[in-house]
Amino acid sequence: MTRVRVTAPRSAALPPRDSREAAQDSEVGQVFVRSLIRSQLRLALVVAGGFLLILGAFPLLLAVVPGLTETRIAGIPFDWILLGAGIYPLIGLSAWLYVRTATRNEARYRDLAKDQ
């Protein structure tokens, strides 16, 4: 085990300033940062809210529409298909939409910061 040597120090505290933080030196830079954070938070909340709404609608649908739980597809009851397999594509779709839009928000911020 003696081959392992400690060459990197632990970095518990904040690492030194990097170029990213240069942006907040100016007041305008700080405005850009705040607006980026706001748009990312809004995006996350919208995606999470939409997902939870649809998630809540699934059991509601089963409770409200009569006979749906007795319906079978290939021998499997419909409620099992809906809750056991139908929610996953919804999760994937929400995640994909989020990643696409979040990356776009960051690209917009980058353009602004570069122009400045």
Added chain:
Amino acid sequence: MNPGVAIAALAVVSVATAVIGFYGLRISRTTGDFYVASRTVRPWWNASAIGGEYLSAASFLGVAGLILLSGTDALWFPVGYTAGYLMLLLFVAAPLRRSGAYTIPDFTEARLDSRAVRKVTSLVVVLVGWLYIVPQLHGAALTIRITTGLPSWVGSVAVVIVVCLTVVAGGMRSITFVQAFQYWLKLTALAVPILFIIFMLAGNGTPALSPPAVNPTNLAPAGLYQNVSLLVALLFGTLGLPHVLVRFYTNPDGQSARRTTLIVLGLLSVFYLFPTAYGLVGRMFAPGLARANQADAMVLLLPGELVGGAAGDLLSACVVAGAFAAFLSTTSGLVVSLAGVISQDVLGAGVGGFRLAAVISIVVPLGFALMTDSLALAGSVGLVFAFTASTVCPVLLLGIWWRGLTDAGAIAGMVTGGVLCGGAMIAGSVGGANNLAPWLAQPAAWTVPAAFAVMVMVSRATVQRVPKTMPRVMTRLHTPERPLATER
């Protein structure tokens, strides 16, 4: 089933894990390697590793067992485990990676500029880790007892030994390879037997013994409150789990942390179809497995029950190997992250401290696991999620998104959530799980809002304590690093 086959399966998984771990040793060099794999792991590797680490005894055995017992109510478990990752992607993945910290206490200390917050966070993280390791060891004990007839403690001790060997030898870098391998092992081990069983049942035209809507035991169905509370725990608990968070530091930048999470969501979605299939097949064709009061062992017993003979033995060996991989991977992931916290905060940094801390972080829960009896695995893991959601989750979410958080608020909130949720858990284990009021059995629906509320109110009352470094840290968390990172 045949004990010899089971023991052979266990030996193969353990040896394969150790070999890949030692292979990783050759490329672990620095303290950074030990903690976070130098942040150079590719997204697919990393995503498989995250999947491998996350899919624990609860996912592999517990979910199917609960579905067998309570039907569609239990389907919220796999949905919640997966959707928890969605929340993690939305709210913490990229900012946490950009924080540049190794562990959750590193993050809270840097964000709030306070040693006291660091101490409290460390304590909470260690508690969460220990609480989460115990069900893994219970799962191992159950597996050994059911499949080989050996005494239960052999299973727990075997997991502890293999984990100690791999973690102490290689650190996170080797763990990454081990975990990635174990995701695919777990998926195969679960998929092959159930597909074989389904094709066999369909081919023979075997009639179902019982319709899937009928519970095999006289268990009362869960009410709306319990399902909602469970979902709160799983959705918000995932993003505070220490072994899940430490994985994000192995991505090179924030955007790749997001891409990795996207892949993880796909991997989890595919995986959870199979425990669901086990539960459904069990309810329809082998409802008797629920009555033996060991529903958690259903995945292990189903191939023997429905297939039998040499083919049944082979398929059983397959599931036993996968189950053991689940205990090993989750436990080693937890041990790595706990050891990171303990060695930095108690023992001093460096590789030697990390090894000692790794041993400490697994021996304590081993003692606890040997002294206690296994409850339903998915249920006890669900409680750990509730505890995490009431403690680590608020400090992470508010720390990342709210400029007004202060150290006093963070500590007050974590203590409130920890005391309330921990109290409910203790009351539950003292009062017996069966005749417990729903609000005590599933505390997340009220402990999580309470923790958030206290954290916000105390922060508001101590506005003057908002650290001066706050704007700088917020900029670091949210702005994209290396302007050309996407054009590689």
